[in-house]
Amino acid sequence: MSPPFATVKGMADVPVIDRTSTTLRVAEALRTMLFAGDLHPGEPLREVSLAESFGVARSTVREAFQVLATEGLVTRYPNRGVAVTALSADDLDEIFGARLVLESAGVRAGTSGSDLKPVVEALAVYAEAVDSPGADGQAESTRAHLEFHNSLVALLGNARLLASAHALTADLRLGLASVERVRRNARDQVADHRKLLRLVRAGDERGAVAELERHLAAAKTSVAARVVGG
Amino acid sequence: MSPPFATVKGMADVPVIDRTSTTLRVAEALRTMLFAGDLHPGEPLREVSLAESFGVARSTVREAFQVLATEGLVTRYPNRGVAVTALSADDLDEIFGARLVLESAGVRAGTSGSDLKPVVEALAVYAEAVDSPGADGQAESTRAHLEFHNSLVALLGNARLLASAHALTADLRLGLASVERVRRNARDQVADHRKLLRLVRAGDERGAVAELERHLAAAKTSVAARVVGG
DNA sequence: CCGACAATTATTGTCGGACAATCTGACGAG
């Protein structure tokens, strides 16, 4: 049933060709700029200016804005354009509250038989990112950290919930990018996560959820202390 | 402090003016057409055709498509346009699985002290919609039904999770619109929901979650039987 | 000095047209 030329043996390293639209490529470029902290929360994004620097049409930039706006990374102000989303204290409450619901549901699934390998791997990546210096600043380390949390949600085996979790953490990365210089006792953080994983592995649902709740609460206050706005 | 003309006494019913962009108005128009079942799953949406019938530019329609695509109501097929999203059996699994996570979390909040008034009201609206014939077909009844379920999520007091729930039910409405003619024993349905609310009110977390799980599972098979695709 | 008001400027929202790239389906050659 499978066609004879489905996979050719000797050509494994052919450069993969970008078959995405320029709109999505512009959105991706803006996304990395946002996560890298090149653009600060509240800063307006001008259509013409970006169109020129990217070498694309204004309409293309507008479509990219639409994508990022629905992702929550930028905010539209009618007739005034879009700006990098600035998180308020209420936003943080909502984000961490939503994460607690999703991640604790994932933990419950983990304590009752789901395959924990992805979580273990995510934690390994996270630990490695913390240990290695990394030329990209703390960006990779926070990415890996949040990816560990998302891997908990992934235990539910539900792509839609995982997408929601990704959206939540993306918004957080936005707020963190500007102040991510501070990274005290990252090792302790990793240890925290190891403890959480251990509880999940042991099947201790109560304990694991409690540990997650504690961890998220601590993270929230830590983030809130650095992110301004009200 | 208030200006003298802030509110004029005798002109309470001045038609409120749409201050939304035409893009969003086009998206809204398409949304209602989708929910009303005027457009069938899989059916392609042509940019020029719609632009002409709406009397707007093609770029405006494209932006509206972008909005609907991120909501999941339509699906982009690169270089081939957008089409009404058709739900597969796997999609139904994901949607109902995600709903179970969110709504059961809401139920848990409800059994531990959240104010149940919004849920009670949503149920009243639902019951009323089922009793009254309604010129708009079953559209209003299903809307009210799903809105009841969303009101459970609203108990969490988290706008982001509520938005996710809305997105999930919107996708469902899409699939249901085409086959919503069948509506057997809608009264029994309402009774089911009354039972759920009673359990929540009594603070019976276990029982309420179990009842919700049972209800969603039944709904899924009922929907899956009518919605084609694999 | 200050607030209200008018004028200017910058920017967005929307339009229309244009063109290349891509997909689809039909057709004909081997």
Place this chain on the structure above:
DNA sequence: CTCGTCAGATTGTCCGACAATAATTGTCGG
């Protein structure tokens, strides 16, 4: 039957234009 070729349709992207709206500046009477 498979493979290239071709024409038609549709999308992706660009450009230029304009009115509507918001932000800024300038003016003036108190």
